[in-house]
Amino acid sequence: MADHDASTKLGIEWMAENRRLREALDKARTQRDAMAAEERRAFDAGQFRGHVWDQRFDGLIDSPDVIVIEKPVAHGATRPQVVECAWVAGWLEGALAREGKAVCNLTRREVCKTLTDACSLPTEDRVRNDATAWAALVLLHGEGSDKKARTRKGEIVEPAGAIGGVTSHERAALAVAVAWAIREGVTCS
DSSP, X not given: XXXXXXXXHHHHHHHHHHHHHHHHHHHXXXXXXXXXXXXXXXXXXXXXXXXXXXXXXXXXXXXXSEEEEEEOOOOSSOOHHHHHHHHHHHHHHHHHHHTTOEEEEEEHHHHHHHHHHHTTOOGGGOOOXXXXXXXXXXXXXXXXXXXXXXXXXTEEEEOOOTTTTOOTHHHHHHHHHHHHHHHHTOOOO
């Protein structure tokens, strides 16, 4: 009789433990599904951690064949901003890849070397920072390509050059895109 009671007690304990395990697994699945749905909504809205999606670019995410990202590489002491940048870049690359997008990445060093080689620059004039990368882009796009649009009383008097409207971080993004295109042999007509 004691053996029967012991086995019954073990069976009841096992069933209770099994029920708790099933509940924990169900809870984990529910949390995983909720997180995936939240990630999907955040991605759809372009709301990446600490970033705001510019509504002018709605629809562009579906149009490119390839998305090129500058891959951050830490040199020397790593600052918290570099870690955050790497985290965002990795997350963004993974999210885009899960969407079925072709994602390529280039390091700053690869961008600089590609632009230097494309411009046939001597070693002392190589592309080494944002300013020299911009100079290389202007050289590649032709004289006057960096000319800003002139306006008078809100109307454009003289149009901008081919890359004249590109400012700030857009210049770095353009440098990465142009370097990728050069490396892949992509030409524009």
